[in-house]
Amino acid sequence: MTSRRAVLGPVSAVLGLLLAAAAAKSTPQGTVEAKRKPQLLRGITTLPTGPAWEGLQYLANDKKGRVFLLDPQHLEVRELAADAGPGPPRGLVENQAPPAYGDPRGAALSPDGGRWVVLQGTQVVAITGQKVEILAAAPFYPHAVAMAGGDPVVLVTADGMERSPRGGPPAEPPLALRWTGKAWETLATDDELTAEEREGSLRRYQSRSVVGLGDSRGRLWVANRYRYRLREYSAAGRLLTEVTVGEGAVRRAGAERVAALQQQLVDDLAKEGLSKQELAKAKIQVNDAELALTGLAEGRDGRLYLLGRAEEGEARLSLDRLDPVALTLERVLVDLPWSEGGRLAAGKDGLYLAATSAARGERAFVSWESLEAAAWQSVLDAHIGGSEAP
Secondary structure, three states: EEEEEEEOOOHHHHHHHHHHHHHOOOOOOOOOOOOOOOOOOOOOOOOOOHHHHHHHHOOEHHHHHHHHHHHOOOEEEEEEEOOOOOOOEOOOOOOOOOOOOOOOEEEEOOOOOOOOEEEOOOOOEEEEOOEEEEOOOOOOOEEEEEEEEEEEEEOOOOHHHHHHHHHHOOOOOOOOOEOOOOOEEEEEEEOOHHHHHOOOOOOHHHHOOEEEOOOOOOOOEEOOOOOOEEEEOOOOEEEEEEEOOOOOOOOOHHHHHHHHHHHHHHHHHOOEEEEEEEHOOOOOOOOOOOOOOEEEOOOOOOOOOEHHHHOOOOOOEEEEEEEEOOEEEEEEEEEEOOOOOEEEEEEOEEEEEEEEEEOOOOEEEEEEHHHHHOOEEEEEEEEEEOOOOO
C-alpha cells in the first residue's frame, strides 16, 4: 500500500518535508500567502419562488444530472430547473396513503434515479417505482441515509448504544450500515467513544452527528455536522481519505448565543404552561454546537462540494471544494437568503442549493462556469490524508 498525506499549511518548506517523509504525491501548493478572508462567490442566483411547506426539504441528483426536490412528509418529488424552478409534483406513492413511521429525517436517491430511500423516525423506507419496501430495523439508532453503489446505507449514532443486545453491555456502534437486500451489515466503523461522549447523549450527538453521500464510484463520503471532519470509504468499507480543518473539534457557540438559546427555551416552556417553580427546578440544556458541514455533492469534474460555515461566528455560509486527486481544499463564501445550513445537488448545468427548511421555499443555483471562474482560496489549516488503495 502506498500512503499519501498532504498538510496544507503556511510554511512550504515544512510541507515539502512532510510530503517527502510520507512518500506522498500531490500538486505542490507553492508559496502560501498569509491567511485571507475567503472571497464572495459571484453568479449565484435565487430560484423562482416555489412550493413551500412546513418541514424539511431534500435535494438529490441522478447520474444524468437531473436534480430533484423532495417533500419527505408527503413523499412528493419535483424536478428542478435553473430557469423555471421546481416543476409539478409527482407522488412517489400514488393511489395509497404514503407510509408514515415518524418525522422525516433523511432521504437519498439511487444513481439511476429509480429508487428513493427515506428515513422516517428510525424506520428506513425504500421506494422503487410504486413499490414500497419497509426495511428491517437497524440494530443501532439511524441518524441519516445515503445510497452507495445503489445500496441503501444508514449512518448510525451512539444513541443506539442504549439498545443492549439480549440484556448484555451496550455494543460500540459502527459508523455506517449497508442493506444487503435481507439484512444490515457493517460497512464502516467509527472511532471508539470518548469518556465525554459516554457521559451524555448531547455530547455524543454533537460529536457524531453526520451527513453522507455516495459518489459515482460507489464510495461513501461522511461529513460531521458540528466539526469539520470528512471521510471517504471504499465499497469494501476501507477508509481512503480523511479531511479535517483546524483540530477537527466540535465548534462551540459563544456565551451570548448560548444564553439566548436558553432563554428562548425557557420562554417556550413557559408558554406550554410550566410554572416559575417548575422552570427553576428544570435542567435547561441546549445544543451549544455550531454547524460546520451540512450539504455534500459530487461535481461533474469529480470534485466534492461542501456547504457549511467557514469559521465559528461567521455570518455567511461557505462553499468548499475538495479535489481528491490534487489533495486541495478551497473555499468561497456564499450569500444566500438563509443562514442555517442547507442541501446541495449537482445538476448537469450547475450546483443547486436549498435551505434545510421548506417553510419559505428557498432554493438557489450557480452554474459550473461561475464556479470555475470563482476566486477560490486555499483552506490553509486543512489536513488531508489517506490511502490510494481501494
